Amino acid sequence: MAEDLKIIEGSKEQIYLSLIPQIKGLIDGESDLVANLANITAALKEQFNWLWVGFYLVKNDELVLAPFQGPVACTRIKKGRGVCGTAWQSATTLIVDDVEKFPGHIACSSLSRSEIVVPIIRNNEVIGVLDVDSESLGHFDEADQRFLEEIISGISFAPGS
Numbered sequence: 418m419a420e421d422l423k424i425i426e427g428s429k430e431q432i433y434l435s436l437i438p439q440i441k442g443l444i445d446g447e448s449d450l451v452a453n454l455a456n457i458t459a460a461l462k463e464q465f466n467w468l469w470v471g472f473y474l475v476k477n478d479e480l481v482l483a484p485f486q487g488p489v490a491c492t493r494i495k496k497g498r499g500v501c502g503t504a505w506q507s508a509t510t511l512i513v514d515d516v517e518k519f520p521g522h523i524a525c526s527s528l529s530r531s532e533i534v535v536p537i538i539r540n541n542e543v544i545g546v547l548d549v550d551s552e553s554l555g556h557f558d559e560a561d562q563r564f565l566e567e568i569i570s571g572i573s574f575a576p577g578s
C-alpha cells in the first residue's frame with residue numbers, strides 16, 4: 418500500500434472530501450487502535466497543519482492522552498474540566514471560537530486560540546475525544562464538526578484492539 422497522503426488545496430469541503438477516503442484506506446483492515454489513531458492524527462496534521470490534533474481516551478474515569486501531533490500536551494483531564502472534559506460530560510461536540518473566553522479552558526499551548534472537541538461515543542457512552550487546536554481565532558465551524566464526526570464514526574474500538 419502506498420503510504421503517501423495526497424495533499425490538496427481547495428475549500429474546506431473539498432479538502433475533507435479528498436482526505437476522508439484516504440483516512441478510511443489507512444485504517445480499514447488494521448485492527449490496532451493506537452496505529453489507527455496515530456495515522457488519523459498524522460493525516461489531519463499533514464493536510465491542515467493545525468497547531469495540535471489528537472485523541473484523549475477515557476481510562477479509569479479520566480481522559481488520558483493518546484496519539485497526537487503537535488506540541489507536548491497535558492496527560493490527564495478530569496470529567497467536566499476544560500473543553501475536553503466538558504465535551505465528555507455533555508457528550509456533545511464543542512466549538513470554541515476564543516479559548517480565552519471559555520471558563521476553565523486548559524491551556525496546553527499558549528499559542529492556541531480556538532478549539533474543537535468531538536466526543537467519541539460508542540454504546541451511548543463517551544469513550545474518548547478528538548481535540549483540535551488552532552492558532553487562529555474562530556477557526557472551526559459546523560463543517561469541521563460534520564467531517565470530524567464522520568472520521569470518528571469510522572474508527573473501530575473493538576475490545577482488544
Ligand code: SME
Nearest residue numbers: 490499500501522523525
Ligand atoms: N485545551 C484542552 C486541553 C487539551 S490541549 O488543548 C491539547 C481543554 O481545555 O480541554
